[in-house]
Amino acid sequence: MDAWVGHEVPSLPGTSPALRLYDSARRGVFESAPSGPATMYVCGITPYDATHLGHAATMITFDLVQRLWRDAGHPVTYVQNVTDIDDPLLERASRDGEDWLVLAMRETALFREDMEALRIIPPAHYVGAVESIPRIAGHVRDLIAAGCAYTLEDGTGDVYFKVASAPDFGYESHLSRDEMVALSAERGGDPERAGKLDPLDPLLWRGARDGEPAWDGGDLGPGRPGWHIECATIALTLLGTTIDVQGGGNDLLYPHHECSAAHAETLTGDRPFARHFVHAGMIGLDGAKMSKSKGNLVFVSRLRGDGVDPMAVRLGLLAGHYRSDREWTDDVLKTGHQRLARWRTAASSASGPSGEGFLSAVREALADDLDAPSALAVVDAWSEAAMAGAGDDPAAPALMARTVDALLGIRL
Ligand code: 5CA
Numbered sequence: 474m475d476a477w478v479g480h481e482v483p484s485l486p487g488t489s490p491a492l493r494l495y496d497s498a499r500r501g502v503f504e505s506a507p508s509g510p511a512t513m514y515v516c517g518i519t520p521y522d523a524t525h526l527g528h529a530a531t532m533i534t535f536d537l538v539q540r541l542w543r544d545a546g547h548p549v550t551y552v553q554n555v556t557d558i559d560d561p562l563l564e565r566a567s568r569d570g571e572d573w574l575v576l577a578m579r580e581t582a583l584f585r586e587d588m589e590a591l592r593i594i595p596p597a598h599y600v601g602a603v604e605s606i607p608r609i610a611g612h613v614r615d616l617i618a619a620g621c622a623y624t625l626e627d628g629t630g631d632v633y634f635k636v637a638s639a640p641d642f643g644y645e646s647h648l649s650r651d652e653m654v655a656l657s658a659e660r661g662g663d664p665e666r667a668g669k670l671d672p673l674d675p676l677l678w679r680g681a682r683d684g685e686p687a688w689d690g691g692d693l694g695p696g697r698p699g700w701h702i703e704c705a706t707i708a709l710t711l712l713g714t715t716i717d718v719q720g721g722g723n724d725l726l727y728p729h730h731e732c733s734a735a736h737a738e739t740l741t742g743d744r745p746f747a748r749h750f751v752h753a754g755m756i757g758l759d760g761a762k763m764s765k766s767k768g769n770l771v772f773v774s775r776l777r778g779d780g781v782d783p784m785a786v787r788l789g790l791l792a793g794h795y796r797s798d799r800e801w802t803d804d805v806l807k808t809g810h811q812r813l814a815r816w817r818t819a820a821s822s823a824s825g826p827s828g829e830g831f832l833s834a835v836r837e838a839l840a841d842d843l844d845a846p847s848a849l850a851v852v853d854a855w856s857e858a859a860m861a862g863a864g865d866d867p868a869a870p871a872l873m874a875r876t877v878d879a880l881l882g883i884r885l
Protein backbone atom coordinates (compact mmCIF):
# COMPACT_ATOMS: atom_id res chain seq x y z
CA MET A 474 0.00 0.00 0.00
CA ASP A 475 1.08 3.62 -0.29
CA ALA A 476 3.05 5.25 2.52
CA TRP A 477 2.72 8.94 3.25
CA VAL A 478 4.52 11.83 1.59
CA GLY A 479 7.89 12.80 3.03
CA HIS A 480 9.49 16.19 3.47
CA GLU A 481 12.93 17.01 2.20
CA VAL A 482 15.67 16.38 4.79
CA PRO A 483 18.35 19.10 4.71
CA SER A 484 21.93 17.91 4.30
CA LEU A 485 24.51 18.91 6.91
CA PRO A 486 28.27 19.37 6.78
CA GLY A 487 30.24 16.35 8.08
CA THR A 488 28.66 13.14 9.39
CA SER A 489 27.24 11.65 12.59
CA PRO A 490 29.36 9.23 14.58
CA ALA A 491 28.23 5.56 14.52
CA LEU A 492 24.87 5.13 16.21
CA ARG A 493 24.91 3.25 19.53
CA LEU A 494 21.61 1.61 20.46
CA TYR A 495 20.27 -0.50 23.29
CA ASP A 496 19.55 -4.08 22.21
CA SER A 497 16.95 -5.91 24.31
CA ALA A 498 18.44 -9.34 23.49
CA ARG A 499 22.00 -8.50 24.59
CA ARG A 500 20.74 -6.15 27.31
CA GLY A 501 23.27 -3.45 26.56
CA VAL A 502 24.15 -0.55 24.28
CA PHE A 503 26.03 -1.61 21.15
CA GLU A 504 27.12 0.12 17.99
CA SER A 505 24.77 -0.24 15.06
CA ALA A 506 27.18 -0.04 12.18
CA PRO A 507 25.43 -1.43 9.16
CA SER A 508 27.63 -2.65 6.34
CA GLY A 509 25.96 -1.45 3.18
CA PRO A 510 22.40 -0.20 3.36
CA ALA A 511 20.87 -0.21 6.84
CA THR A 512 17.70 -2.25 7.23
CA MET A 513 14.92 -1.60 9.70
CA TYR A 514 11.52 -3.15 10.29
CA VAL A 515 9.09 -1.38 12.64
CA CYS A 516 5.77 -2.77 13.84
CA GLY A 517 3.06 -0.38 12.71
CA ILE A 518 -0.55 0.14 13.69
CA THR A 519 -3.56 -2.10 13.90
CA PRO A 520 -5.92 0.42 12.30
CA TYR A 521 -9.06 0.21 14.40
CA ASP A 522 -8.74 3.61 16.06
CA ALA A 523 -6.93 6.88 15.45
CA THR A 524 -3.20 7.42 16.01
CA HIS A 525 -2.53 8.28 19.63
CA LEU A 526 0.53 9.86 21.20
CA GLY A 527 1.96 6.44 22.11
CA HIS A 528 2.05 5.42 18.45
CA ALA A 529 3.50 8.83 17.60
CA ALA A 530 6.29 8.47 20.19
CA THR A 531 7.30 5.05 18.86
CA MET A 532 7.27 6.27 15.25
CA ILE A 533 9.36 9.32 16.22
CA THR A 534 11.89 7.04 17.96
CA PHE A 535 12.54 5.02 14.82
CA ASP A 536 12.46 8.17 12.73
CA LEU A 537 15.48 9.30 14.75
CA VAL A 538 17.24 6.00 14.01
CA GLN A 539 16.71 6.56 10.29
CA ARG A 540 17.86 10.21 10.52
CA LEU A 541 21.05 9.27 12.40
CA TRP A 542 21.94 6.48 9.99
CA ARG A 543 21.38 8.74 7.01
CA ASP A 544 23.47 11.47 8.59
CA ALA A 545 26.23 8.88 9.17
CA GLY A 546 26.17 8.17 5.43
CA HIS A 547 24.16 4.92 5.33
CA PRO A 548 21.39 4.46 2.79
CA VAL A 549 18.39 3.12 4.72
CA THR A 550 15.71 0.62 3.75
CA TYR A 551 12.87 0.99 6.16
CA VAL A 552 9.79 -1.25 6.21
CA GLN A 553 6.67 -0.80 8.31
CA ASN A 554 3.53 -2.94 8.39
CA VAL A 555 -0.16 -2.31 8.93
CA THR A 556 -1.97 -5.12 10.75
CA ASP A 557 -5.04 -4.63 8.58
CA ILE A 558 -6.61 -7.95 9.58
CA ASP A 559 -6.65 -9.18 13.18
CA ASP A 560 -9.09 -9.89 16.01
CA PRO A 561 -9.15 -6.36 17.54
CA LEU A 562 -10.03 -4.83 14.17
CA LEU A 563 -12.88 -7.30 13.59
CA GLU A 564 -14.14 -6.83 17.16
CA ARG A 565 -14.23 -3.03 16.84
CA ALA A 566 -15.92 -3.21 13.43
CA SER A 567 -18.58 -5.54 14.76
CA ARG A 568 -19.09 -3.42 17.92
CA ASP A 569 -19.72 -0.35 15.75
CA GLY A 570 -21.66 -2.16 13.02
CA GLU A 571 -19.06 -1.14 10.48
CA ASP A 572 -17.32 -2.93 7.61
CA TRP A 573 -13.85 -3.92 8.91
CA LEU A 574 -12.26 -2.98 5.60
CA VAL A 575 -13.72 0.54 5.64
CA LEU A 576 -12.61 0.99 9.26
CA ALA A 577 -9.06 -0.14 8.44
CA MET A 578 -8.81 2.08 5.37
CA ARG A 579 -10.09 5.14 7.21
CA GLU A 580 -7.78 4.78 10.21
CA THR A 581 -4.78 4.00 8.01
CA ALA A 582 -5.46 7.15 5.99
CA LEU A 583 -5.61 9.19 9.20
CA PHE A 584 -2.35 7.63 10.41
CA ARG A 585 -0.64 8.69 7.18
CA GLU A 586 -1.82 12.28 7.67
CA ASP A 587 -0.60 12.26 11.27
CA MET A 588 2.80 10.89 10.27
CA GLU A 589 3.17 13.53 7.59
CA ALA A 590 2.24 16.30 10.03
CA LEU A 591 4.81 14.98 12.52
CA ARG A 592 7.43 14.95 9.74
CA ILE A 593 8.18 11.23 10.02
CA ILE A 594 10.30 10.09 7.06
CA PRO A 595 8.09 7.54 5.28
CA PRO A 596 9.14 3.90 5.03
CA ALA A 597 10.39 2.67 1.65
CA HIS A 598 7.76 -0.08 1.91
CA TYR A 599 4.49 0.30 3.78
CA VAL A 600 2.88 -3.12 3.73
CA GLY A 601 -0.47 -4.51 4.83
CA ALA A 602 -1.04 -7.98 6.26
CA VAL A 603 -3.83 -8.61 3.76
CA GLU A 604 -1.69 -7.96 0.70
CA SER A 605 0.96 -10.30 2.19
CA ILE A 606 -1.33 -13.30 2.77
CA PRO A 607 -0.07 -15.51 -0.10
CA ARG A 608 3.52 -15.17 1.18
CA ILE A 609 2.51 -15.68 4.81
CA ALA A 610 0.54 -18.81 3.94
CA GLY A 611 3.59 -20.06 2.03
CA HIS A 612 5.74 -19.60 5.13
CA VAL A 613 3.20 -21.41 7.31
CA ARG A 614 3.21 -24.33 4.87
CA ASP A 615 7.04 -24.31 4.94
CA LEU A 616 7.02 -24.48 8.74
CA ILE A 617 4.61 -27.43 8.69
CA ALA A 618 6.76 -29.20 6.08
CA ALA A 619 9.84 -28.66 8.26
CA GLY A 620 8.07 -30.22 11.25
CA CYS A 621 8.04 -26.92 13.15
CA ALA A 622 4.28 -26.34 13.04
CA TYR A 623 1.13 -28.43 13.41
CA THR A 624 -2.60 -28.29 12.74
CA LEU A 625 -4.88 -28.69 15.75
CA GLU A 626 -6.98 -31.80 15.65
CA ASP A 627 -10.23 -30.09 16.62
CA GLY A 628 -11.45 -29.45 13.09
CA THR A 629 -10.83 -25.68 13.16
CA GLY A 630 -7.91 -25.78 10.75
CA ASP A 631 -5.86 -23.64 13.17
CA VAL A 632 -2.09 -24.02 12.81
CA TYR A 633 0.42 -23.43 15.63
CA PHE A 634 4.16 -22.95 15.73
CA LYS A 635 6.15 -25.32 17.97
CA VAL A 636 8.23 -23.14 20.25
CA ALA A 637 10.17 -26.33 21.00
CA SER A 638 11.62 -26.07 17.47
CA ALA A 639 13.28 -22.74 18.35
CA PRO A 640 16.12 -23.79 20.70
CA ASP A 641 16.87 -20.23 21.89
CA PHE A 642 13.25 -19.28 22.47
CA GLY A 643 13.21 -16.55 25.14
CA TYR A 644 16.65 -15.09 24.29
CA GLU A 645 15.17 -11.75 23.37
CA SER A 646 12.83 -11.05 26.29
CA HIS A 647 14.67 -12.98 29.05
CA LEU A 648 11.42 -13.80 30.83
CA SER A 649 10.64 -16.76 33.02
CA ARG A 650 8.20 -19.29 31.66
CA ASP A 651 5.49 -18.13 34.08
CA GLU A 652 5.94 -14.55 32.91
CA MET A 653 5.70 -15.67 29.30
CA VAL A 654 2.50 -17.58 29.95
CA ALA A 655 0.96 -14.58 31.72
CA LEU A 656 1.98 -12.12 28.99
CA SER A 657 0.75 -14.42 26.21
CA ALA A 658 -2.69 -14.47 27.82
CA GLU A 659 -2.69 -10.66 28.13
CA ARG A 660 -1.42 -9.92 24.65
CA GLY A 661 -3.47 -11.89 22.18
CA GLY A 662 -2.14 -15.42 22.84
CA ASP A 663 -4.11 -18.43 24.06
CA PRO A 664 -1.99 -20.42 26.52
CA GLU A 665 -5.10 -22.14 27.90
CA ARG A 666 -6.23 -23.55 24.59
CA ALA A 667 -6.65 -27.33 24.59
CA GLY A 668 -4.75 -29.47 22.11
CA LYS A 669 -1.58 -27.36 21.85
CA LEU A 670 1.76 -29.07 22.38
CA ASP A 671 2.99 -26.19 24.55
CA PRO A 672 0.85 -23.41 26.05
CA LEU A 673 3.34 -20.90 24.57
CA ASP A 674 2.91 -22.12 20.98
CA PRO A 675 1.62 -19.12 18.96
CA LEU A 676 -1.02 -19.18 16.24
CA LEU A 677 0.26 -19.14 12.65
CA TRP A 678 -2.95 -19.57 10.70
CA ARG A 679 -6.57 -19.31 11.86
CA GLY A 680 -8.93 -21.54 9.92
CA ALA A 681 -12.01 -19.82 8.45
CA ARG A 682 -14.91 -19.13 10.85
CA ASP A 683 -18.48 -18.14 10.07
CA GLY A 684 -18.82 -14.38 9.80
CA GLU A 685 -15.07 -13.75 9.53
CA PRO A 686 -13.16 -12.86 6.39
CA ALA A 687 -10.96 -15.67 5.06
CA TRP A 688 -8.40 -16.11 2.28
CA ASP A 689 -7.16 -19.07 0.32
CA GLY A 690 -4.30 -20.76 2.18
CA GLY A 691 -3.63 -23.52 -0.36
CA ASP A 692 -3.11 -26.75 1.59
CA LEU A 693 -3.85 -24.87 4.81
CA GLY A 694 -7.43 -24.35 3.72
CA PRO A 695 -9.18 -20.98 3.92
CA GLY A 696 -8.33 -18.73 6.85
CA ARG A 697 -6.29 -15.74 7.94
CA PRO A 698 -2.77 -15.23 9.25
CA GLY A 699 -1.57 -15.11 12.84
CA TRP A 700 0.03 -11.90 14.04
CA HIS A 701 3.70 -12.80 14.58
CA ILE A 702 4.18 -14.61 11.26
CA GLU A 703 2.77 -11.53 9.52
CA CYS A 704 5.69 -9.38 10.65
CA ALA A 705 8.28 -12.13 10.16
CA THR A 706 7.16 -12.67 6.56
CA ILE A 707 6.97 -8.99 5.61
CA ALA A 708 10.43 -8.33 7.05
CA LEU A 709 12.04 -11.39 5.45
CA THR A 710 10.44 -10.70 2.09
CA LEU A 711 11.54 -7.09 1.82
CA LEU A 712 14.70 -6.96 3.91
CA GLY A 713 16.16 -10.47 3.84
CA THR A 714 17.75 -12.20 6.81
CA THR A 715 19.56 -10.53 9.71
CA ILE A 716 18.16 -7.04 9.65
CA ASP A 717 19.84 -4.22 11.54
CA VAL A 718 16.89 -3.12 13.66
CA GLN A 719 13.58 -4.73 14.59
CA GLY A 720 11.58 -2.03 16.35
CA GLY A 721 8.35 -1.31 18.16
CA GLY A 722 7.05 -0.36 21.58
CA ASN A 723 8.13 -2.36 24.62
CA ASP A 724 4.63 -3.87 24.79
CA LEU A 725 5.74 -6.00 21.81
CA LEU A 726 8.87 -7.53 23.32
CA TYR A 727 6.92 -10.62 24.38
CA PRO A 728 5.24 -12.45 22.76
CA HIS A 729 5.24 -10.53 19.47
CA HIS A 730 8.91 -9.87 18.79
CA GLU A 731 10.13 -13.04 20.48
CA CYS A 732 7.78 -15.09 18.28
CA SER A 733 8.45 -13.12 15.07
CA ALA A 734 12.16 -13.70 15.56
CA ALA A 735 11.62 -17.41 16.32
CA HIS A 736 9.52 -17.80 13.14
CA ALA A 737 12.04 -15.97 10.95
CA GLU A 738 15.04 -17.82 12.38
CA THR A 739 13.34 -21.20 11.99
CA LEU A 740 12.41 -20.39 8.39
CA THR A 741 15.86 -19.23 7.33
CA GLY A 742 18.27 -20.94 9.73
CA ASP A 743 19.94 -17.53 10.21
CA ARG A 744 20.07 -15.98 13.66
CA PRO A 745 19.64 -13.55 15.15
CA PHE A 746 16.73 -12.23 13.11
CA ALA A 747 17.84 -8.70 14.03
CA ARG A 748 21.17 -7.34 15.23
CA HIS A 749 19.32 -4.89 17.46
CA PHE A 750 15.88 -5.45 18.98
CA VAL A 751 14.89 -1.92 19.93
CA HIS A 752 11.94 -1.10 22.17
CA ALA A 753 10.40 2.28 22.83
CA GLY A 754 8.85 3.07 26.21
CA MET A 755 5.11 3.38 26.72
CA ILE A 756 3.41 6.74 26.75
CA GLY A 757 0.84 6.85 29.50
CA LEU A 758 -2.02 9.08 30.47
CA ASP A 759 -3.38 9.42 34.01
CA GLY A 760 -1.10 6.69 35.30
CA ALA A 761 -1.86 3.97 32.73
CA LYS A 762 -0.36 2.95 29.37
CA MET A 763 -2.19 4.78 26.60
CA SER A 764 -4.03 2.00 24.81
CA LYS A 765 -6.95 1.56 22.51
CA SER A 766 -8.37 -1.15 24.73
CA LYS A 767 -8.28 1.11 27.83
CA GLY A 768 -9.56 4.13 25.92
CA ASN A 769 -7.27 6.65 27.73
CA LEU A 770 -6.11 8.22 24.51
CA VAL A 771 -4.91 11.55 23.21
CA PHE A 772 -5.17 11.47 19.45
CA VAL A 773 -2.67 13.25 17.22
CA SER A 774 -5.53 14.20 14.88
CA ARG A 775 -7.52 15.70 17.79
CA LEU A 776 -4.58 17.91 18.73
CA ARG A 777 -4.12 18.92 15.10
CA GLY A 778 -7.83 19.70 14.88
CA ASP A 779 -7.44 21.94 17.93
CA GLY A 780 -4.76 23.91 16.09
CA VAL A 781 -1.81 22.49 18.07
CA ASP A 782 1.46 22.77 16.12
CA PRO A 783 2.63 19.17 15.41
CA MET A 784 6.20 20.36 16.01
CA ALA A 785 5.27 21.18 19.63
CA VAL A 786 3.84 17.65 19.97
CA ARG A 787 7.03 16.21 18.55
CA LEU A 788 9.16 18.28 20.93
CA GLY A 789 6.96 17.20 23.85
CA LEU A 790 7.54 13.52 23.01
CA LEU A 791 11.27 14.03 22.43
CA ALA A 792 11.71 15.65 25.85
CA GLY A 793 11.77 12.20 27.53
CA HIS A 794 14.23 9.42 26.69
CA TYR A 795 12.73 6.99 24.19
CA ARG A 796 13.30 3.95 26.39
CA SER A 797 11.53 5.30 29.45
CA ASP A 798 7.83 4.81 30.03
CA ARG A 799 6.50 8.32 30.49
CA GLU A 800 3.35 10.33 31.01
CA TRP A 801 1.76 12.74 28.58
CA THR A 802 0.43 15.76 30.46
CA ASP A 803 -0.72 19.28 29.57
CA ASP A 804 2.61 20.49 30.92
CA VAL A 805 4.56 18.31 28.47
CA LEU A 806 2.71 19.98 25.61
CA LYS A 807 3.09 23.45 27.14
CA THR A 808 6.85 22.96 27.46
CA GLY A 809 6.95 21.76 23.86
CA HIS A 810 5.22 24.96 22.73
CA GLN A 811 7.52 27.19 24.76
CA ARG A 812 10.63 25.44 23.49
CA LEU A 813 9.45 25.69 19.88
CA ALA A 814 8.79 29.42 20.27
CA ARG A 815 12.26 30.01 21.81
CA TRP A 816 14.00 28.00 19.09
CA ARG A 817 12.13 29.90 16.39
CA THR A 818 13.12 33.25 17.88
CA ALA A 819 16.74 32.14 18.26
CA ALA A 820 16.90 30.80 14.68
CA SER A 821 15.88 34.23 13.38
CA SER A 822 18.77 35.97 15.20
CA ALA A 823 21.33 37.76 12.99
CA SER A 824 24.15 35.67 14.50
CA GLY A 825 24.93 33.26 17.31
CA PRO A 826 27.63 31.10 18.90
CA SER A 827 29.55 28.82 16.51
CA GLY A 828 27.28 26.39 14.69
CA GLU A 829 29.99 23.74 14.24
CA GLY A 830 30.41 22.87 17.93
CA PHE A 831 26.66 22.94 18.33
CA LEU A 832 26.11 20.51 15.44
CA SER A 833 28.63 17.97 16.74
CA ALA A 834 27.15 18.16 20.26
CA VAL A 835 23.65 17.39 18.91
CA ARG A 836 25.05 14.51 16.83
CA GLU A 837 26.99 13.10 19.80
CA ALA A 838 23.90 13.15 22.03
CA LEU A 839 21.68 11.42 19.48
CA ALA A 840 24.31 8.84 18.53
CA ASP A 841 24.44 7.87 22.22
CA ASP A 842 21.33 5.65 22.24
CA LEU A 843 19.15 8.47 20.89
CA ASP A 844 19.60 10.76 23.86
CA ALA A 845 17.09 13.33 22.62
CA PRO A 846 16.71 15.08 26.01
CA SER A 847 20.43 15.93 25.92
CA ALA A 848 20.18 17.01 22.28
CA LEU A 849 17.29 19.32 23.22
CA ALA A 850 19.38 20.76 26.07
CA VAL A 851 22.19 21.56 23.58
CA VAL A 852 19.75 23.42 21.33
CA ASP A 853 18.22 25.20 24.36
CA ALA A 854 21.65 26.41 25.50
CA TRP A 855 22.57 27.62 22.03
CA SER A 856 19.21 29.39 21.70
CA GLU A 857 19.51 31.16 25.06
CA ALA A 858 23.01 32.35 24.11
CA ALA A 859 21.94 33.54 20.65
CA MET A 860 18.95 35.41 22.09
CA ALA A 861 21.26 37.04 24.65
CA GLY A 862 23.41 38.31 21.77
CA ALA A 863 26.35 35.97 22.46
CA GLY A 864 28.55 34.75 19.59
CA ASP A 865 29.13 36.41 16.25
CA ASP A 866 28.78 33.60 13.72
CA PRO A 867 26.31 34.91 11.13
CA ALA A 868 25.90 31.43 9.59
CA ALA A 869 25.04 29.78 12.91
CA PRO A 870 21.27 30.47 13.06
CA ALA A 871 20.68 28.91 9.63
CA LEU A 872 22.84 25.91 10.54
CA MET A 873 20.93 25.50 13.81
CA ALA A 874 17.62 25.43 11.90
CA ARG A 875 18.97 22.87 9.40
CA THR A 876 20.35 20.73 12.22
CA VAL A 877 17.11 20.47 14.17
CA ASP A 878 15.24 19.82 10.94
CA ALA A 879 17.59 17.07 9.70
CA LEU A 880 18.35 15.31 12.99
CA LEU A 881 15.31 15.95 15.19
CA GLY A 882 12.64 16.40 12.51
CA ILE A 883 11.72 19.81 13.92
CA ARG A 884 10.87 22.38 11.26
CA LEU A 885 11.24 25.87 12.67
N1 5CA B 1 0.03 -3.85 14.69
C1 5CA B 1 0.71 -4.19 15.90
C2 5CA B 1 2.20 -4.36 15.67
S1 5CA B 1 2.57 -5.48 14.39
C3 5CA B 1 0.49 -3.16 16.99
O1 5CA B 1 1.03 -3.32 18.07
N2 5CA B 1 -0.32 -2.15 16.68
S2 5CA B 1 -0.68 -0.95 17.69
O2 5CA B 1 -1.55 -0.08 16.93
O3 5CA B 1 -1.18 -1.44 18.92
O4 5CA B 1 0.65 -0.20 17.99
C4 5CA B 1 1.43 0.39 16.94
C5 5CA B 1 2.84 0.70 17.42
O5 5CA B 1 2.76 1.64 18.51
C6 5CA B 1 3.56 -0.53 17.99
O6 5CA B 1 4.95 -0.42 17.69
C7 5CA B 1 3.34 -0.42 19.49
O7 5CA B 1 4.34 -1.06 20.24
C8 5CA B 1 3.34 1.09 19.68
N3 5CA B 1 2.53 1.53 20.84
C9 5CA B 1 1.27 1.17 21.15
N4 5CA B 1 0.84 1.79 22.28
C10 5CA B 1 1.88 2.58 22.69
C11 5CA B 1 2.07 3.48 23.80
N5 5CA B 1 1.14 3.72 24.70
N6 5CA B 1 3.28 4.12 23.89
C12 5CA B 1 4.27 3.92 22.97
N7 5CA B 1 4.13 3.08 21.90
C13 5CA B 1 2.96 2.42 21.77
Ligand code: ZN
Pocket residue numbers: 515516517554704729
Ligand atom coordinates in the same frame (compact mmCIF):
# COMPACT_ATOMS: atom_id res chain seq x y z
ZN1 ZN C 1 4.58 -6.50 14.32
